[in-house]
Amino acid sequence: MLELRSKKHLMDNTTKSSTKIKKKKLYSKYFRENLEYMLMVAPGFILTFIFSYIPMFGIIVAFKNIDYKKGIFGSPWVGFENFKFLFQFPDVKIIVRNTIGYNLVFIVLGIIVPVTFAIILNQIRNKLASKFYQTVMFLPYFLSWIIVSYIVYAFLAFDLGLVNRTILAPLGIQPIEWYGKPEYWPFIIVFLHMWKTTGYSSVVYLAAITGIDHELYEAAAIDGATKRQQTFYITIPSISTIIIIMLILAIGKILSADFGLFFNVPLEQGRLLPVTNVIDTFVFRALRINGDIAMSSAAGLLKSVIGFFLVMVTNKIVKRYDDSKALY
Amino acid sequence: MKDTKTTSKFNQISSVTNAIYHLIFMVVTICCLYPVLLVIGISFTEEDSLKTFGYSVIPKVVSFESYTYVLRNAATILKAYKVTIFVTIVGTMLSVAGTALYAYAISRKEFRYRKFFTFFKFFTMLFSGGLVPWYLVCTRLLRINDTIWALILPPLISAWNVIIMKTFFATTVPDSIVESARIDGASEFTTFIRIVCPISLPGLATIGLFVTLSYWNDYWTPLMLTSKPNLANIQLYLYNILKNIQMLQDTTNVISQQASGEAIKRLPQEGARMAICVLAIGPIIFAYPFFQKYFIQGLTIGAVKG
Numbered sequence: 001m002l003e004l005r006s007k008k009h010l011m012d013n014t015t016k017s018s019t020k021i022k023k024k025k026l027y028s029k030y031f032r033e034n035l036e037y038m039l040m041v042a043p044g045f046i047l048t049f050i051f052s053y054i055p056m057f058g059i060i061v062a063f064k065n066i067d068y069k070k071g072i073f074g075s076p077w078v079g080f081e082n083f084k085f086l087f088q089f090p091d092v093k094i095i096v097r098n099t100i101g102y103n104l105v106f107i108v109l110g111i112i113v114p115v116t117f118a119i120i121l122n123q124i125r126n127k128l129a130s131k132f133y134q135t136v137m138f139l140p141y142f143l144s145w146i147i148v149s150y151i152v153y154a155f156l157a158f159d160l161g162l163v164n165r166t167i168l169a170p171l172g173i174q175p176i177e178w179y180g181k182p183e184y185w186p187f188i189i190v191f192l193h194m195w196k197t198t199g200y201s202s203v204v205y206l207a208a209i210t211g212i213d214h215e216l217y218e219a220a221a222i223d224g225a226t227k228r229q230q231t232f233y234i235t236i237p238s239i240s241t242i243i244i245i246m247l248i249l250a251i252g253k254i255l256s257a258d259f260g261l262f263f264n265v266p267l268e269q270g271r272l273l274p275v276t277n278v279i280d281t282f283v284f285r286a287l288r289i290n291g292d293i294a295m296s297s298a299a300g301l302l303k304s305v306i307g308f309f310l311v312m313v314t315n316k317i318v319k320r321y322d323d324s325k326a327l328y
Numbered sequence: 329m330k331d332t333k334t335t336s337k338f339n340q341i342s343s344v345t346n347a348i349y350h351l352i353f354m355v356v357t358i359c360c361l362y363p364v365l366l367v368i369g370i371s372f373t374e375e376d377s378l379k380t381f382g383y384s385v386i387p388k389v390v391s392f393e394s395y396t397y398v399l400r401n402a403a404t405i406l407k408a409y410k411v412t413i414f415v416t417i418v419g420t421m422l423s424v425a426g427t428a429l430y431a432y433a434i435s436r437k438e439f440r441y442r443k444f445f446t447f448f449k450f451f452t453m454l455f456s457g458g459l460v461p462w463y464l465v466c467t468r469l470l471r472i473n474d475t476i477w478a479l480i481l482p483p484l485i486s487a488w489n490v491i492i493m494k495t496f497f498a499t500t501v502p503d504s505i506v507e508s509a510r511i512d513g514a515s516e517f518t519t520f521i522r523i524v525c526p527i528s529l530p531g532l533a534t535i536g537l538f539v540t541l542s543y544w545n546d547y548w549t550p551l552m553l554t555s556k557p558n559l560a561n562i563q564l565y566l567y568n569i570l571k572n573i574q575m576l577q578d579t580t581n582v583i584s585q586q587a588s589g590e591a592i593k594r595l596p597q598e599g600a601r602m603a604i605c606v607l608a609i610g611p612i613i614f615a616y617p618f619f620q621k622y623f624i625q626g627l628t629i630g631a632v633k634g
Contacts, residue, residue, distance in 0.1 A: 036516035037439040044430030044485045045445065050465065051482050052452040058461025072464065117356075120349045123341050133353045135620055139360045142612050144545035146566045150605050151363045153573060154370065154383055160598065162366070165382035195359060227341055252454065259548060264567070267574040283459050288552070293460060300458025308455040 062301040066293045082298035089295065091277065099278040102186075103254045106193055110250065111243060113194060114201035119231055121202065122209045134206070137199030145260020148192065152265050156188075179267055182275045189276070192261060201246070208239040244318055252311035255279055255303045279303050364609070371395070371602035378598050394599035398607070405604060407558060408565035411479070415561060416543040419480045423539045424532055426485050431493035432520055436506070446494070453487045466553055478553035479561065483542060489535045496531035497524070533622045544612055562608045569601060 062082055064075045086092065117137075124130045140148075155162045156178035164175035178184060212235065220230050257278040266272045279299060286296035341349075365385045370378065374391035381388045398405055430449070434442045456462075466482060467473045501524055509519040525532065547563035554560070560568065 034438075034440050037433040037436065038441070040429040040433040040516070040520070041445050043426045044490065045448070047426070047481065047485050048449060048452060050470070051462065052456065054465050054469070055457030055461035056455065058457050058464060061461055061464065068468075072468075120352065123345075124349050124353075125341070125346050126350075129350065129353075133357060135616075136357045136360050138616070138620070139364060139613070142541065142545075142616055143364070143609060144547060144563050146547050146563050146570065147367075147605050147609055149570055150566070150601065151367060153570075154366060154602075155363075160378065160382060162383050166384070198356075199360070227345075249453075264570065267570065269574070280459075287460060287463060297458065297460035300460050304456050304458045311454055 059297075059301050059304070061293065062297040066297075078294075082294040083302070086295050086298045086302075091273075091282075094274060095277050095279055095282050098275065099255055099257055099280075102189065102193075102257065102278065103250075105190055107247065107250045107254075109190070109194055110197065110201060111247065114198050115205050115236070115239070115243065117198060117202040118205035118209055119235055121206055122235075123227070134199070134203060137202060139199065140196045141200045143196075145258070145264050148196070148260070149264045149267065152188070152192070153267070179269050180271050182272050185266060185272055185275045189261060189265075192265060193258065196261075204246070205239060205242065208242045209235060212238045248311060248314045248318065251314045252307050254310060255307050257281070259284065364613070367602050367605050367609070371599055371606050373599055375597050375599050391599070394597075394603035397597070397600040398603050405562075405565065405607070408560050408562045409607070411476075411559060412544060412561040412563070415476065415479045415546075416540055419484065419543045420536055420539045422480065423484050423486075423489075423543075424536050427489045427493055427535055427539075428525070428528075428532060429520070430485065431490050432497050432524060434490075435494045435497035435501075437503075449485075449487045449490050463552065473553045474556050474559065476559065479543075479546070479550055479559070482549055482553075483546065486539075486542075489538060493531060493535055496534075497528065500528060500531065530622060533619070537619050537622055541612060562604075566601075566604060566608060569604070 058072070061072060061075075063077055063079060064072070065078045065081070066072065067075045121130050121133060124133075143151075153161070156164075158164060158175060158177050158179070161178070163178070168175060176184075178188075216234050216238075217230055220234060225233070257280045259280050262276050262278050263281045263284065266276045269276075280303075283296045283299050283303075286292040286299070362385070366383060369385040369387055370383055371394050372390055372392070373384075373387035374389040375393065377387070377389040430445070433439050434446045434449075436442065439445075462482075466478065472478045472481060505523055505527075506519055509523055510516075514522070545563060547561070547567050550559060550561055550564045551567065554564075
């Protein structure tokens with residue numbers, strides 16, 4: 001992909017020099033054009049500035065003791081007091097463990113499963129069936145986490161739930177109080193994450209696979225390469241760029257979490273918190289339920305800074321090994 | 329795709345492997361399809377038979393009482409539905425327009441500051457100020473909380489969509505067309521609306537779909553920024569019902585146990601809840617198969633680096 005891009009750049013440069021004379025003639029229009037382009041980016045620029053950049057400067061609230069009466073600028077500076085306060089909070093270790101732990105599992109499975117599925121979908125002989133599977137796999141992606149919460153509740157409710165009632169009862173197993181048993185939830189959460197995202201990622205990888213030149217496979221087949229060898233020596237290396245880009249982006253989000261999955265699906269049950277509390281739900285609870293700006297802003301800032309740092313480092317490492325596969 | 333036929337003798341997998349693959353995807357299909365069918369099934373099942381026989385996809389006793397319940401409570405549900413539809417339509421139109429304009433400008437090589445504006449947007453994907461400053465900007469600076477704009481404006485221009493759209497313009501709009509329009513004296517805006525937009529319809533449709541979906545399914549923004557019940561969209565309405573279920577589940581909490589008797593009375597019954605879910609899933613899910621082509625196309629464009 002990058003090769004293509006650099007080729008295009010070369011072409012751009014050559015055309016640029018040849019059209020240089022033409023451009024000089026149009027110089028009076030040059031300024032007007034740029035003005036028009038500026039007007040085009042204006043709405044997006046303003047909104048991005050307000051909703052993304054002002055909050056970036058707003059990270060100073062993490063170092064302040066916010067008093068609404070005095071305003072953000074009038075509130076006194078407290079240095080790293082908020083962070084100290086945050087780390088004294090007893091659950092912090094568990095929260096960080098949960099966030100990173102789940103994300104690591106998500107990253108590993110989120111590459112292995114969709115790539116495998118994409119390879120299989122590409123090899124299935126019946127193309128119509130392959131299309132059908134893609135469509136169906138995409139379905140969960142369209143459901144909001146609220147709807148998913150209702151579905152999960154239909155499965156796991158104590159008295160009427162499908163699992164207790166229809167599956168466990170005929171087997172003579174006592175009904176399980178799912179919403180009170182933290183030991184099951186890591187599996188439920190990982191399953192739901194995969195259930196919701198696999199279709200989407202599989203299609204991304206499948207699109208990359210269908211873009212691979214068929215002659216490569218033909219040549220390999222003539223040389224006697226087995227199907228498995230073709231997969232490992234042609235398919236996977238060919239889509240490694242997109243895999244690595246997805247990986248870098250995922251690593252940058254290692255401290256984030258799908259809010260709905262961790263907050264709504266477990267029905268905010270206190271007993272499940274040891275396995276469902278992650279940084280995002282913690283920040284939300286601190287801000288919206290306890291109104292604790294100090295702790296939530298400190299946690300939010302740490303999350304952003306570490307996430308940013310991780311993207312930079314991963315990108316650097318990738319760049320060192322293979323420049324063309326880096327994100328930027 | 330045509331190529332696969334001629335080369336298939338090289339690429340053919342054995343029948344056994346093929347069968348195993350199909351088997352795997354049968355299971356996946358059931359996993360993805362069954363829950364949705366279950367919701368629909370429950371919504372058409374009579375309430376008493378739900379209690380005696382449990383849930384199943386095919387109703388033991390078919391009944392439309394869930395939907396008549398929805399109709400009886402139409403006022404609140406309809407209000408939520410209206411909020412969702414209004415926000416989705418207005419939000420999608422504004423978002424597609426804003427995203428396309430931004431993306432088109434930064435895709436043009438003549439635009440002198442395109443690098444700056446590209447980075448300006450891209451950087452927001454790498455770093456954010458976090459939830460609290462964002463919340464303070466919305467509530468203290470703009471004071472848009474508890475207004476309809478709180479649901480529309482914050483997610484309006486997504487960096488990811490801008491980059492998808494930029495790549496789309498850069499790869500599908502031929503320079504010669506834009507150049508000739510310019511020589512004919514058309515302004516950039518005229519060129520964009522008259523020439524670029526018509527040939528970029530597939531790209532616009534793709535991000536339109538992404539945006540529609542995210543507005544339709546958004547409960548997080550209203551949860552953060554609104555507290556007025558008349559601004560609750562259908563997702564938030566469902567969330568509020570879920571809150572009551574949650575209290576029933578939390579048997580450790582004494583106060584909630586006392587309150588739960590009250591909550592049960594106010595709670596729509598199982599079937600009715602699922603009927604509201606069906607209404608909330610409805611439009612998106614039924615439209616999806618028709619738009620799948622665009623969706624996949626969008627993902628493919630997104631996969632190319634911007």
